[in-house]
Amino acid sequence: MKNTTETKFPSIIESAWNCKCPRCRRGNMFEGSIFSFSSSARQMRAVCPHCELVFEKEPGYFYVAMYVSYVFVVAQLIASCVATYVITGNAESPWLYLIVACAAVIILAPFNYRYSRVVLLYWMTPSFRFRPELYEREPANSI
Numbered sequence: 001m002k003n004t005t006e007t008k009f010p011s012i013i014e015s016a017w018n019c020k021c022p023r024c025r026r027g028n029m030f031e032g033s034i035f036s037f038s039s040s041a042r043q044m045r046a047v048c049p050h051c052e053l054v055f056e057k058e059p060g061y062f063y064v065a066m067y068v069s070y071v072f073v074v075a076q077l078i079a080s081c082v083a084t085y086v087i088t089g090n091a092e093s094p095w096l097y098l099i100v101a102c103a104a105v106i107i108l109a110p111f112n113y114r115y116s117r118v119v120l121l122y123w124m125t126p127s128f129r130f131r132p133e134l135y136e137r138e139p140a141n142s143i
């Protein structure tokens with residue numbers, strides 16, 4: 001017999017894009033929006049507000065996110081230089097490429113910081129896999 005009150009869970013891509021907790025997909029991993037200029041809004045929470053998952057599973061765990069961020073930066077450098085070549089056709093001056101590549105990496109730094117941790121917790125930490133029972137549970141602080 002099929003359960004008629006089936007809950008539709010958000011997909012892993014949707015949850016990762018919205019920076020939700022990888023285990024419950026409800027709690028926000030960060031204090032505020034990626035577009036916020038407030039430094040407190042950009043900080044990552046230590047614990048999920050919904051399921052109380054401790055995001056940094058062991059001391060220094062987010063150093064691994066540095067390697068993920070490195071991959072992002074290399075991809076952005078290559079993409080920005082290829083886009084510069086396609087748009088301008090410049091094969092003479094390296095300064096144009098240097099300025100565009102540095103600007104792209106600086107502008108995308110908040111994205112790299114946030115999504116390197118998201119990729120680490122979603123796809124490189126098997127112990128943090130999705131648990132549907134936590135999605136349906138009441139938030140931890142309301143119990």
Ligand SMILES: [Zn+2]
Nearest residue numbers: 021024048051
């Ligand atoms: Zn959670």
